[in-house]
Amino acid sequence: MRGSPVTLEPPGPEPTGLGRFGEFGGRFVPETLVPALIDLEHNFREAWASEVFRAELTELLTSYAGRPTPVTECHRLSERLGLRVLLKREDLTHTGSHKINNVLGQALLTRRMQKQRVIAETGAGQHGVATATVAALFGLDCVVFMGAVDVERQALNVFRMQSLGADVVPVTSGSATLKDAINEALRDWVATVDTTHYCIGSVVGPHPYPWMVREFQRVVGDEAREQCRAILGTDPDLVVACVGGGSNAIGTFAGFLDTSARLVGVEAGGHGLESGQHGASVSRGVPGVLHGSRSLFLQDEDGQILEAHSISAGLDYPGVGPEHAELAATGRAEYAFATDDEAVAGFQLLSVTEGIVPALEPAHAIGWLARESGRAVPAGSTVLVTLSGRGDKDVALIAERLTGERL
């Protein structure tokens, strides 16, 4: 069902002091960037308190991004799993994922700060596509950094970004995936901060990014809560979302933090947690500092950051946003994982039962739910899953995996 047009809820709780969520967060960046981050925080604070800014963002979310997105009740999937499953349909937004919510907010801020250039990093390409889209809409110059490995496996999205007028820069350093794309974006930003806004794609990075991106994504959870209440008459028992950096999960959780719903973030289990090849930074990470904040990261015994592994480029990140680290520490949210195989199974299951082809990222949430129904998820539970994006970008990859042939 489709709710009434979005009106943004008042701002949510702020992190304390220097952008801390408990002992996580902060602003661990070279001095060169500190003044710009202070300026960004100031601008965001002012904008977020401004009726005019919020009305403008609401208008864009409604008329351009297609909000509110519906919540779909999944009858056939529910029957299969012995649960009552609702999907929050971020796959139906313009550009096909939740990333657009955050990017529209940051684009408005970019204009407010009178900057003419945006840079972004991208893993799966969804955030890059969203940024390139909005840059075109606002007439901004746009450069997207993308790991060379991801450029390879997400060729479709690379072409989409280029078609939108963005310059895609393949990053070959390190593991040539998302974490290295962030490093490269930060290096660019250090040199161009006067004229450039760094449009970070998840709830990671130095303060104010984890807070700001969560605020821009909370529209997902705020809408979903109202929609669940209309459908179920109450809150769901369980709220599930996949976790890369964690933006769709935190945006979803934000709407349910003060309810009694169980919150579960599903990380990339890759080849299994014992294999060491995964992206389960809450389950297997330890506290550390990377990309400007203190959070949980996969690292070796010397504090060198490890490469993550996931079948989905969007979850292939060895860390997680600081607010998730804090939610895990306090126990308010639980973090689980689904392996590559389980994600592929989730992809197939949702496709054939509901006619909805999910992106590989939220396919992890579906895969986890399928594995745990009747176990960690008691039979008959009501479950909201955020379907963070659609699967067009991944069909070629899945086809190759299942048939051994390139489309």
Add this chain to the structure above:
Amino acid sequence: MTISLEAHLRARREAGHKLLVPYVTGGLGDDWLDVLHAVADAGADAVEIGIPFSDPVMDGVTIQEASRRALERGATPAGIVAEIASDDFEVPLAVMTYTNPVAHMGFRRFAAALAGAGISGAIVPDLPLDELDGWGDAADDAGVETVLLAAPPTPDDRLRAICERSHGFVYGVTLMGVTGERDHLASQAHEMGERCKAVTDKPVLLGLGISNPEQAVEASRFADGVIVGSALVSRVLKGGGPDAAHEFVRELRVALDQSTQPTR
């Protein structure tokens, strides 16, 4: 015995020298300690030793590559510190690394390890003034001098606080960007040096992008001296070894010394 970075640099400055602090990537090649000795012998006033980190966001391609090679060789923070501990140096040493390796070992353990190895100071570029608490206290207690960075956009009141809190020297960042060789001295270098000098009596060194003797001389006109990293590391990366490092630092030293001679 550990030599105080600040006391040593002040003494050299008072004796009329422009200060020269080269940067060497720790663990880069089997002869990296020889490189360290070579630059000290060639007239460095102190040496910065990079402890490689997997994700060096403040570094450009040269130091990224050096870090990568060192890590591939098996360099570790503890290993580098231990190798230094087993050797003897005539000049004060400072390590330069990122927050994560430091935090991973634990602030107090890391500070104690540095002190135990005779290392005088530490530069942690992604640990700005506001985040300094845990490390700053641990370093102070262990007698390790924490050098802070000041950058072109740093406002005046913050610059004053940074200079106040910095120990050893103040690291004036000459440009908006990451480490790496440049064709020209950045236009901001002049102002950066003068702004720092105006608020502190501590030695002020300019660094980032200083690539040759002419640039070193020019930059040191606005400050007490210079830090030279990528231009030196690239000579080592190209296989020049300790000899090339010695020769380059010697050239820098001679140029700086000539620049301070009274003109007749």
